[in-house]
Amino acid sequence: MPLHVAVIGAGRVGTVLGAALARAGHHITVVARSPRSLARARRLLPDASFVSLAAATDADLLLLTTSDDALVQAARELADAPSLRVGQTVLHTSVVHGLGALEPLQHRGLRIGSMHPAMTFTGQLTDLDRLPGTTFTVTAQPDLLKPLRRLIEGDLKGRQQSLREEQRPLYHLGLVHGANHLVSLVNDACDMLRAGGITHPQDVLEPLLRAALDNALDAGDHGLTGPIARGDVGTLEWHVATLEQTRHPAADAYITLAHRTAERAHHAGILSDVTAARLMDAIAIRPDRRAASTRRCNCGS
Template structure:
């Protein structure tokens, strides 16, 4: 017999079967909600839904809305307003409509709210790579939650907690800043690591540019730049999250002008864009640590 404390099981519709929507559909189904239908706007998303949400029917927008007590809108930010307009005349009062866009709160769902729906913004602060692992990671994620009132807030909190994740309230007026901060820390990290791997490959291959097939003692060379960088980056990330900016090590922390100047020169030989990225981030680190004026002048000067 179901515990009286267990949340009511909801009939769920997903718009649409992209990476985020599919992962959330799996997660909601795993805790007992009934994912009845899904909108799949492309052959790729239809195949994804068939593979990972086989219990859900693929339906058009009106069909998904008609099936659902909880509608999860997981479309790109640029499409969210149009979807809200499209379903506004279809939802029935009391339907829960939650979107997953990071940069918007609930105001963008005003057309739906005027139809009597309970509107929520529930953004998973997680990266999605189109794998079942996405669903597993949701349980360790935080969700940026915004609601229109106390009722919506309570529902959003319950849904997120039920997935094993952590809800964090974000004010409507702070959604843009919230999303910018996440993008800066996550998306720009991708650019940083890509540049570092490129430079490391150049160093491993040497001046002649030969592939380093025998770069290690055991003769391995494939993926060596990533292998070399991974433990350092992982430790650095863990340290700064635990200790803040005091965890910084290396030439900027030491005020080593000569080493930083050599870095800029060496990176410029690989790609000027990599050197520019190094200069900007090192200048920011130097400013955060009130570094020696000579180092700051080097980094802030036009190359």
Template sequence: MNTTSPRDPTDPLDARNRPARLTVGVVGAGRVGPALAASLQLAGHRPVAVSGVSEASRRRAAALLPDVPLVTPAEVLARADLVLLTVPDDTLPGLVQGLADTGAVRPGQLLVHTSGRYGTRVLDPALRAGALPLAIHPAMTFTGTPVDVQRLAGCSFGVTAPEELRLAAEALVIEMGGEPEWIEEEARPLYHAALALGANHLVTLVAEAMELLAKAGVTAPDRMLGPLLGAALDNALRSGDAALTGPVARGDAGTVAAHVGELRAHAPQMVAGYLAMARATADRALAHGLLKPESAEDLLGVLADGTRSTGRPAGSAPTDDEEPGEPR
């Protein structure tokens, strides 16, 4: 961007034809902001300022953006053509309003937030001050280390932008090695819920699985789970619900009951999550014809209350005068 020549900041042709490099600032040196700024630096842009409060934020900024000064948020806006607002979702509206109210926002300044939940409407106070609003959310989990910059290559970004700024938003994403995916303003919360369901809950599931394997005496739970989970993820992405396997999809009520019994004994805090995920799996397997209704009755009974449909405690054996699976 040539910031010294006269231009119409809302002209899409002008946005497309800005060959000069931008000065970049980061407000909120969490895990995301420094990585995005470092990625833009690789594309030739120039990080000039970053704000961070905690010691962890300062360390991240020093590791990913060495020699870039730590300053106040207002000073970041004073120095940068492009400002990344990389703060928690609940903090973003108040931050934008405060920056606008204090006159920190400059006309023609690109103001980019990375919240998955919000589109550009949250930036309206800055828009009224003359800023150019963009919502660019990387669909990636971040560690706060240099590996994040490499992971941006091929990463999808959920992008929301005014029509006249779509080319500018697309260019920024591509420069970071990403792929833009256009998300309508009204669809942002649903889009973000989908990502949180898939990624955040996956971490919980994997951590719980490793914990249970360790309790079962497995010395390297991560090594055992790695190939299994990698194959399951690949199959799910390729085939969706057709990739469902395991005792729930087969309708093995006795096995599921045994699982619940073991969880009650060794990890009672995991029972509710197991039952909820098993019920969701059963519903999807039924809907897609993988689980036959006649095989589902006992299974659904187990999932309804964590006991076998016979009324025995989950995982208990039948009595001598009772066949396995026979109702009393």
């Protein structure tokens, strides 16, 4: 049965989820405050209704997709709306906030929950093709779990995973470390290849990185290849010397990640105690390296 869904906060996540729910046959109402958000929502949701917050409160499902910093205030403003009905459902998509952010709405008799899509969003139509198979972590009142499963697995074609409140920090850390830091890592690698004379580094890295990601997801630590997996101490020393000679801004990041990679390889039984110790010594973060990095960064100037 089609629902009336109000998307409150027309950012990248809200507009894409709204577009996916519209494709599933639901009627979408959008509350967008900035011109940029409004333009994005009109592009992805051409058949939606665009209304004020007060006019959106008669929806069956209120989807709060504001930024993390704006969520608590948005929930308070929504809770002040006189037209809210007991039994309506309100969900937010933040992983930083738990159900506590929606307490003012629970006091009004609404059913509350959160569903966080573990996906990166650009706010483009191409995002819709990435949603199928995406995991949505859910924290909700017990009577909402079954309706949420229908919404996530039936309409959004995703997968539902329960998330307890105390699990949120490490869950979010894992997503940020794996996805956001990957962007910096890949771009640092592109810069190194350009400096090494490669005109189109993305063409070189794409098949390599896809294979490395597949190996990591399929085989865990045993998907590791390269000099650390082989125990090539001399190669690591060569890398470190190059980073120091070129005063590369990614030197500390490389050494830290190499150290962590060697640690994991040792714990996984890939490296012997002796080889691991020699690798750790080769890539040790020494005070003179840290001081040189600080001078390169010139932080605070």
